[in-house]
Amino acid sequence: MSSSPSHIPLVDLVAQYQAIKPEMDVAISTIIGNGHFIGGEPIKAFAREFAAYANVPFCIPCANGTDAIEIALGVLGIGPGDEVILPSFTFVATLEAVCNVGATPVLCDIDPHRYTIDPYKAISLVTPATKAFIPVHLFGQMADMDPLVAFASDNNLFIIEDAAQAHGAMYKGKKAGSIGDINTFSFYPGKNLGAYGDAGAITTSSQWLYDKIFKIVNHGRVSKYDHEIVGRNSRMDTLQAAILSVKLRHLEAWTAKRQNIAARYRALLSNLDSIQMTREYADSPGVYHLFVIRVDKDIRDDFRSYLKSKGIETGIHYPISLSRLKVTTDQLKIDVYCPEAEKASEEVVSLPIYPELTDLQQDYICDHIKTYFQK
Ligand SMILES: Cc1ncc(COP(=O)(O)O)c(C=O)c1O
Known part of the structure; x- marks a missing residue:
């Protein structure tokens, strides 16, 4: 560890x-x-x-x-x-x-x-x-x-x-x-x-x-x-x-670092069946504004609390899909069912990603994710 x-x-x-x-x-x-x-x-x-x-x-x-x-x-x-x-x-x-x-x-x-x-x-x-x-x-x-x-x-x-x-x-x-x-x-x-x-x-x-x-x-x-x-x-x-x-002068280098961090997450977490990572598309490389994984909705809060107890901050982007926001249902009176968006909002977790994240920090995050799922 x-x-x-x-x-x-x-x-x-x-x-x-x-x-x-x-x-x-x-x-x-x-x-x-x-x-x-x-x-x-x-x-x-x-x-x-x-x-x-x-x-x-x-x-x-x-x-x-x-x-x-x-x-x-x-x-x-x-x-x-x-x-x-x-x-x-x-x-x-x-x-x-x-x-x-x-x-x-x-x-x-x-x-x-x-x-x-x-x-x-x-x-x-x-x-x-x-x-x-x-x-x-x-x-x-x-x-x-x-x-x-x-x-x-x-x-x-x-x-x-x-x-x-x-x-x-x-x-x-x-x-x-x-x-x-x-x-x-x-x-x-x-x-x-x-x-x-x-x-x-x-x-x-x-x-x-x-x-x-x-x-x-x-x-x-x-x-x-x-x-x-x-x-x-x-x-x-x-x-x-x-x-x-x-900052624009640094953006290409920062993007390359984000992409490297994303590749390391994929490699380090590749053996875990309990999490699902986003797909990558050879013809449309992403710039990893966020690194988002999915976990079972029933364990998401517990998983995030465990990581928090180890000093690892995570996020949820976004916890409520637009179709379920009060502004949509109550104010705008829009009644629409978007199953994939609603499912995603229940399962996504964003892991730390920024150019300055060190290998050591990332190893620590991944070790704790593995420990959580192997306990
Ligand atoms: C997808 C998307 N659209 C629009 C915005 C709005 O940008 P701003 O916060 O600069 O008004 C944001 C930013 O938070 C965003 O993430």
Whole structure:
């Protein structure tokens, strides 16, 4: 049994900061020192760098990933009377954005191995009122996009990729955020690329959409007091852009570390029949925002308590599928059964994964998982 690290968190943002402290401190103090906190070159630079990273012509930094989805829906003209199909297993933000533009969310079940929207079930839910699909690339794994893209282009439907958890993930040679009409990212602190506060981005290949979104996020303005369209304030802070530019330089290396940690988990836990790991897809390598296993629902709480007693933090993403959330059933009065999403919500457990997780810590986690199941 490996020796005992005192506490292993699910995510360790302090360890990440310590690893990049000198360059991060310079970036932050430069912004504070020059007193320009809104707009400016750091925003433009991050937009260029992130567009290049996601391999897409345009990127518009914005305030957070939820705004990004809402703005994407709005600029596509989606609103009251329109239906938008999204997975029933995701963070609530995807649902909120649809509701906040006045459109009707249509919840679709997931592929139980990929944890992302089942494209064939999504297509079966299309009605004359459907305007868009929002595939969510959950846990760092891209959704199976080809069937959706083919159907959407034949039927004049839009695709908005919610890539909040999938910076750098690939699908058949294409990067997350480069496939849909408009695509959205979150830089919430715990994301693979995380700000020191809230931040988000929108990507697109359309110059026309870029021009419009660029104005919307900054009060519809074309210059300081020249406002052309109804916009809003969804600007990314200059400080966050500078922070994200520093971190973006490390993202490829961090992703490789996450992928190595995931491979080690798979090897170390491979002989345990009591847990089920996510499938890997050779044509769409994931970036392991989370490392999710499944256990029997009757032992999940006990399993997590055991690991907690050994100093190992775990998470549940997500304990209630969207189809069973009160906002869905009680407020929105949506009655839908999504068996795979509901089953997943009862069985999933997220294990610690972050680039700074050491082999020693990971051995300790896996030793205790094995001990639990062999007792
Ligand atoms: C899948 C998904 N979509 C949207 C969001 C919303 O992003 P934000 O928290 O930046 O508003 C998140 C983030 O938490 C997310 O995980």
